[in-house]
Amino acid sequence: LLEFVKTYFELDDVPVRYRPSFFPFLFECEVFNRLPSATTVHWHGVRLPNEMDGVPNLTQAPIEPGQNFTYRFKAHDAGTYWFHSHMRGIEQIDRGLAGSLIVEEDNPPEVHRDITWFLDDWRLIKNGEIVENFGAMHDVSHGGRIGNLSTVNGVFNGQTQIHAGERIRVRLINIANARIFNLSLGQLPFKVIAVDGQGVTPRTQEIILGPGMRIDLIAHVPQDLSGREIAVVDRYRRDAAYRLHKLSVQEPQRSQKTLDNAILPIAPNPITPIDLTRAVRHEVVLTGGMMGSSVLQQMIAEKAIPPEYGSVSLPGPWTLNGRPVAHGMQGPMLSLDRGVTCILSIVNATAWYHPMHLHGYVFDILQRNGRADGTRADTVLLAPKERVDVAFLADNPGDWMFHCHILEHQIGGMMGYIRVK
Numbered sequence: 141l142l143e144f145v146k147t148y149f150e151l152d153d154v155p156v157r158y159r160p161s162f163f164p165f166l167f168e169c170e171v172f173n174r175l176p177s178a179t180t181v182h183w184h185g186v187r188l189p190n191e192m193d194g195v196p197n198l199t200q201a202p203i204e205p206g207q208n209f210t211y212r213f214k215a216h217d218a219g220t221y222w223f224h225s226h227m228r229g230i231e232q233i234d235r236g237l238a239g240s241l242i243v244e245e246d247n248p249p250e251v252h253r254d255i256t257w258f259l260d261d262w263r264l265i266k267n268g269e270i271v272e273n274f275g276a277m278h279d280v281s282h283g284g285r286i287g288n289l290s291t292v293n294g295v296f297n298g299q300t301q302i303h304a305g306e307r308i309r310v311r312l313i314n315i316a317n318a319r320i321f322n323l324s325l326g327q328l329p330f331k332v333i334a335v336d337g338q339g340v341t342p343r344t345q346e347i348i349l350g351p352g353m354r355i356d357l358i359a360h361v362p363q364d365l366s367g368r369e370i371a372v373v374d375r376y377r378r379d380a381a382y383r384l385h386k387l388s389v390q391e392p393q394r395s396q397k398t399l400d401n402a403i404l405p406i407a408p409n410p411i412t413p414i415d416l417t418r419a420v421r422h423e424v425v426l427t428g429g430m431m432g433s434s435v436l437q438q439m440i441a442e443k444a445i446p447p448e449y450g451s452v453s454l455p456g457p458w459t460l461n462g463r464p465v466a467h468g469m470q471g472p473m474l475s476l477d478r479g480v481t482c483i484l485s486i487v488n489a490t491a492w493y494h495p496m497h498l499h500g501y502v503f504d505i506l507q508r509n510g511r512a513d514g515t516r517a518d519t520v521l522l523a524p525k526e527r528v529d530v531a532f533l534a535d536n537p538g539d540w541m542f543h544c545h546i547l548e549h550q551i552g553g554m555m556g557y558i559r560v561k
């Protein structure tokens with residue numbers, strides 16, 4: 141596919157994978173900008189010093205064409221992360237300016253095969269060229285730029301070979317601008333072992349990935365699937381489920397190592413546990429978008445959000461706490477003293493889904509509509525009318541972006557930053 145599309149680079153060229161012999165380790169990456177436009181690189185999900193976070197005009201000056209910039213920081217955490225342009229993402233990420241950043245655990249769960257799948261979609265015309273209407277108003281005010289062709293690692297309708305009897309780890313990363321994936325793996329039994337790079341007790345859950353989100357899973361390939369094919373289906377839109385990819389199951393390998401049966405949880409990253417006793421709580425209300433006003437009115441009537449929101453005249457397609465688009469980056473939406481535990485109570489008063497991402501931190505998802513959760517993540521997907529409480533210890537100073545990872549919603553106003561002093 142990528143041969144026909146004007147992309148910035150081929151995804152297969154940049155498998156960034158580390159096996160540090162100790163933590164923290166020094167991460168260094170020199171970026172040469174050979175694009176026709178300025179750029180920056182953001183290390184999604186990685187806890188790092190603010191000046192290495194890659195947000196243009198907030199944490200660094202843009203890297204101009206022909207210039208370079210070195211990112212250098214101590215990294216503490218293992219897991220599945222990714223990096224991407226943070227400048228004009230609606231075009232630069234869409235054209236493929238993103239890569240996976242895999243940091244292996246000290247003691248990774250034993251598997252025969254460790255696979256990374258970059259999930260993406262593309263909006264193409266017949267001759268295979270990208271439709272260049274980045275940031276089209278209709279996309280911004282609806283569900284974002286949804287493509288007409290979905291790919292795994294840049295390949296349309298591709299396949300991955302596995303062997304019967306193997307235990308495989310699959311790292312899923314959704315790098316699409318706007319598409320949400322809900323994958324089914326057919327008859328392949330699996331357990332989720334990590335969300336956004338952070339280990340969870342191996343569990344059964346649906347594979348739902350909003351843009352920016354990651355899931356690691358471990359699957360046991362049953363012997364009786366030998367010679368068969370397993371369809372990987374994206375059924376996010378039930379009326380339009382399609383086969384995204386397939387797993388072609390080969391005969392068992394002769395020299396296959398036997399692994400212990402249990403899938404052990406990954407050791408947690410060194411993140412200070414949250415103490416909620418003196419937490420400060422801040423509400424973040426998402427508003428705007430097509431068909432948003434009826435949802436907004438309903439939620440005011442149900443007292444889910446304050447009545448003032450009924451009278452905010454929306455300055456742009458989307459807002460956080462009613463703040464105009466142009467003001468989104470002109471001052472912090474929230475200032476926190478260093479050391480404070482902060483609960484963000486995020487409420488989605490729109491008719492659309494939003495994967496909300498906080499830079500530089502990993503938060504605990506405390507509850508979703510009153511139901512306790514407990515998952516650690518850096519991006520959380522909110523359905524229309526949902527309220528989700530997330531908590532983090534504000535121990536890393538700087539200006540940290542908080543935004544919807546549907547990139548068209550982000551530029552449409554669903555962004556801001558939190559200052560930790």
Ligand code: C2O
Pocket residue numbers: 182184224226352497499541543545
């Ligand atoms: Cu991956 Cu500001 O985002």
Ligand code: CU
Pocket residue numbers: 493494495544545546549550554
């Ligand atoms: Cu959004």
